[in-house]
Amino acid sequence: MKEVSLFIPCLVDLFLPHIGAAAASLLRRAGVNPIHHRGQTCCGQPAVNAGYLREAKKAAKHFIELFGDDEAVVSLSGSCVWTVKHHYPELLGDEPEWFRRAAELAPRVYELSQYLVDVLGVTDTGAAFEGAVAYHESCHVLRGLGVSAQPQKLIAAVKGATLVPLQQADSCCGFGGEFSFRYPDISESMVRDKVQNYLDSGADLLILCEPGCLLNIGGYLSRHHPEKKAMHLATFLVQEGEKR
Amino acid sequence: MRIATERFTELAREGVEKARARPFLKTVPQLLYQLREAGLATLPDAAAAQAHGAAIRSEAISRLPELLEEFEKNATANGAKVFWARTAKEANEYIAGMAKERGAKYVIKGKSMVTEEIGLNDFLSEHGIEPWEADLGEFIIQQMGRTPFHIIGPALNIPVEEIRDLFLAKAAMKEPTLDPVELGRAARLFLREKFHRARFGVTGVNMAVAETGTIVNLENEGNIRFAKAAPRTQVSVMTLEKVVPTMKDALHLMRLLSRNCSGQKMSAYVSMDSGPRKEGETDGPEELVIVIVDNGRSRIYQDPRAREALRCIRCAACLNICPVYRQIGGYAYGWVYSGPMGQALMPPLLGLDKTRDLYRACTLCGACKSVCPAGIDHPGLFLYYRSMDASADPRFKGEKHPWREALLFKAWGRVVQYPRLWNWGVSMIRPIINRHAHKGVIRDMKGAFGGWFRERDLPPLAEKTFRDL
Numbered sequence: 001m002k003e004v005s006l007f008i009p010c011l012v013d014l015f016l017p018h019i020g021a022a023a024a025s026l027l028r029r030a031g032v033n034p035i036h037h038r039g040q041t042c043c044g045q046p047a048v049n050a051g052y053l054r055e056a057k058k059a060a061k062h063f064i065e066l067f068g069d070d071e072a073v074v075s076l077s078g079s080c081v082w083t084v085k086h087h088y089p090e091l092l093g094d095e096p097e098w099f100r101r102a103a104e105l106a107p108r109v110y111e112l113s114q115y116l117v118d119v120l121g122v123t124d125t126g127a128a129f130e131g132a133v134a135y136h137e138s139c140h141v142l143r144g145l146g147v148s149a150q151p152q153k154l155i156a157a158v159k160g161a162t163l164v165p166l167q168q169a170d171s172c173c174g175f176g177g178e179f180s181f182r183y184p185d186i187s188e189s190m191v192r193d194k195v196q197n198y199l200d201s202g203a204d205l206l207i208l209c210e211p212g213c214l215l216n217i218g219g220y221l222s223r224h225h226p227e228k229k230a231m232h233l234a235t236f237l238v239q240e241g242e243k244r
Numbered sequence: 245m246r247i248a249t250e251r252f253t254e255l256a257r258e259g260v261e262k263a264r265a266r267p268f269l270k271t272v273p274q275l276l277y278q279l280r281e282a283g284l285a286t287l288p289d290a291a292a293a294q295a296h297g298a299a300i301r302s303e304a305i306s307r308l309p310e311l312l313e314e315f316e317k318n319a320t321a322n323g324a325k326v327f328w329a330r331t332a333k334e335a336n337e338y339i340a341g342m343a344k345e346r347g348a349k350y351v352i353k354g355k356s357m358v359t360e361e362i363g364l365n366d367f368l369s370e371h372g373i374e375p376w377e378a379d380l381g382e383f384i385i386q387q388m389g390r391t392p393f394h395i396i397g398p399a400l401n402i403p404v405e406e407i408r409d410l411f412l413a414k415a416a417m418k419e420p421t422l423d424p425v426e427l428g429r430a431a432r433l434f435l436r437e438k439f440h441r442a443r444f445g446v447t448g449v450n451m452a453v454a455e456t457g458t459i460v461n462l463e464n465e466g467n468i469r470f471a472k473a474a475p476r477t478q479v480s481v482m483t484l485e486k487v488v489p490t491m492k493d494a495l496h497l498m499r500l501l502s503r504n505c506s507g508q509k510m511s512a513y514v515s516m517d518s519g520p521r522k523e524g525e526t527d528g529p530e531e532l533v534i535v536i537v538d539n540g541r542s543r544i545y546q547d548p549r550a551r552e553a554l555r556c557i558r559c560a561a562c563l564n565i566c567p568v569y570r571q572i573g574g575y576a577y578g579w580v581y582s583g584p585m586g587q588a589l590m591p592p593l594l595g596l597d598k599t600r601d602l603y604r605a606c607t608l609c610g611a612c613k614s615v616c617p618a619g620i621d622h623p624g625l626f627l628y629y630r631s632m633d634a635s636a637d638p639r640f641k642g643e644k645h646p647w648r649e650a651l652l653f654k655a656w657g658r659v660v661q662y663p664r665l666w667n668w669g670v671s672m673i674r675p676i677i678n679r680h681a682h683k684g685v686i687r688d689m690k691g692a693f694g695g696w697f698r699e700r701d702l703p704p705l706a707e708k709t710f711r712d713l
Contacts, residue, residue: 176607
């Protein structure tokens, strides 16, 4: 059986482990055996974003040690995948041996929907959902990895689900890691607009591929519109015939 | 112009809360963005055209010293005079000195960002020379004493009632009206008088062509062309990075600038000057003086990474698409250049210590980078500035961060390599955070994360991490 290494982002590990579990069963259903290195911690994105590159380098080296020999690595966060693919080679540019390892690993790291659709050729995961669904294009998924069609194909193939358009689907939800609490005035205003567009879309559910956006949009919904939900694509795709 | 980059958070809050600018921010940037899309679609291969623009700007900046020398040589051969100003002060003193020598009581100005940057208007006023902005938007904000809200629409956010009152107060108009065409006419008539008697004109430069010594200006109102042609002395002020290698390059950038800026295939007016009026010619200035301003840019040029910020052609596509700009508008950035273009340029120009919010108040969404015709990776630059600042790099006045933050990341760096330590850390932190949870939701937490909870909830840390499931 084909194996794929699951790269669990720390936000998922800490706050949303059920998304990781969902991804694992999705992969199993697709005929791939997910393996999980227990030694994983954090990819280093927060340190890169805050400017602490020396510390970020340590995270990068740890990650490469752990995942370096895997044939394929799949993750549930576009920005974490972007960190590994884009930032690692840059971070390790002054250490030739580490740079080589980072550059070799980069093309083998995938975002979940990208792996399912582009590598495994799966679009129908066997999921069912009665209702209208909108898709939020997370920044690093869309502009970092160029992944947009894949998750939408997966959603469209869900039995009973209708993918409806979302205004300004590709504009940032205002998370941005520390941005969200360092600049609350701007961040709140951004997530408010995102949620308004979701409400206006008439969708019953908002789907996305980034845990940061999920905490942000989900956190705003929980406070202001508790009846509306945002959900990670992995969780959405494992539910079988659930009625709303 | 007073620099207020350190007041970002406060000005951003005002920007978000100001109801007046909201209708503007909800519509105009989006509209300009759509126009841009339509404009780019008229090119046979828009992506290739953008990439070519990036290549031209990259080459121009890498070859900056030699291109500037070539430009000076050719401009001088055309009969222009070139003056090099290391600082804003040198430029201002030179221009004011020239105006005085020539007996000019006032100067007529075409729209220019560099003269905003060097604070020329204030300097001239202090030295008894009246500056008159001739671009409608610039004219309005000059009279109101404001900074530009948007680079191509400096007064786009100002309600028409305020403009009416302003024009009545400044005697630019006798009868009150809210008709924008009438208001435009009033400004035009008022300024026409200034143009007719103008002795001295000052404008900026969009491109300086090294190969031919030509300066190029693009605009939609005609004020720049008028300010270049009507007075006897024309002063064109440019910063170092405006230079491009060839006329062919300039023409390509003109196509891109117009489309990215306003969706036009070409702006309404394009003027090119290769020297002053020559023998037998009927119009143009008697003398053309080109002031090349450094004002900190050669220091940016020294840094191969930061140098990328100098590629900018000021089209404003990045502002229009920036989700932060769309919330806060142009004032929060605290100086001449707002939006991502300003966030890329102002930190190394003014110092990382004074501009911290500019490179931090960004979600790294990458929208700016995706539209930039000069190939600037704005988020990449912000990360670079953040790292220079966090390591107290002295080149652009990086400052050590608060010890708490540095300590936190140091500790994080220790733990991140050791999974057992990491897991132990998680098990230590979990009860501290989850103490705030009620009925499965955290609704409030004091301290550094407090900003999250004003409008948002957070799930508590899961009792079991994925690895323990």
